[in-house]
Amino acid sequence: MRILLTAALLMLVLNGCSSPKTTFYTLHAEPIPQALAGAKNTRVMVGPVSLxxxxxxxxxxxxxxxxxxxxxxxxxxxxxxxxxxxRVIASNLAKDIGTSNVWNFAQSTQTNFDYQVLVDVQNLQSKQGDSVVVDVLWTIKPALAKNQSAEKAPSQNAAPKSANLMGRSLVREPVTGTGVDALVSAQTRAFVKVSQEIARSVPN
Structure with missing residues (x-):
């Protein structure tokens, strides 16, 4: 009887000391449609992303x-x-530049692209009840085939298409609400704004 009582007390202690439940989060990104009405044929690969x-x-x-x-x-x-x-940047680039041929480097084996977007996140500061600050350096890099053709016939009045386009996006997004959910939503909105700035520089 004493052994059974000891075992029961031990089980109660172990249950009381169990670890809190782990919650998992993702940034929100709409799926890229297979075909957009009047979509361009430009192929864009997003990544790698560095942090x-x-x-x-x-x-x-x-x-x-x-x-x-x-x-x-x-x-x-x-x-x-x-x-x-x-994934967030790829999803929003597809919408902003009007092409369904955009994919995330980390989620695809496709390597035939017209432009590659390299994303270097310098800083991601998140503070509950305040704001999210994102500082991103990005590079739009033409495919090698474009580089070679551009080098053969460079324009005298404009930068060659082979030149990489580089930019920086510094975004501050307010956190509306409390808890981690609100923080993750603000992070998503911040990277959506980064993708919008990148989209304005992707050559037509």
């Missing part, structure tokens, strides 16, 4: 008070954050 080591991890990394960084052990990304960012 600072501090935020390139499964857990949410949140800016706390006094510039403290908090790692939320039980709030995690459902997949790679690099892939999530690439």
């Amino acid at each position: 600072p080591e501090m935020i390139d991890q499964p857990q949410m990394v949140i800016l706390g008070s006094d510039n403290q960084v908090q790692v939320y052990e039980y709030d995690r990304w459902a997949g790679s954050l690099k892939s999530e960012i690439g």
Whole structure:
């Protein structure tokens, strides 16, 4: 009887000390339609995406008070954050430049593209109840075939098509609401704005 009572108490202690439930998050991105009405034939590959080591991890990394960084052990990304960012930018580029031929480097084996968008996230600061700040360096790189043809017949009055187009997007997006859900929504909106700035530089 004493052994059974001890075992029952041990089970209660173990249940009481169980770890909190882990919640997984994704950035929101609309699926890219297979065919857009009047779509262009331009093929764009987004990625690779690079991130600072501090935020390139499964857990949410949140800016706390006094510039403290908090790692939320039980709030995690459902997949790679690099892939999530690439997926959001690819989805919105397809809509903004009017082509269905846009894909995320991390989710496709397709390598025949007209332009490759390299995304270097310099900073991603997220603060609950405040704002999300995204600082991104991006490069639009023409395919090698375009580079070779452009080098053979360069224009005298304009930059050759072989030249990479480089830019920087610095976006501050307010967090509307409380909790991690509101924070992730603000991160999505911030990267949507980054994709809009990239889209304005993709050659027609």
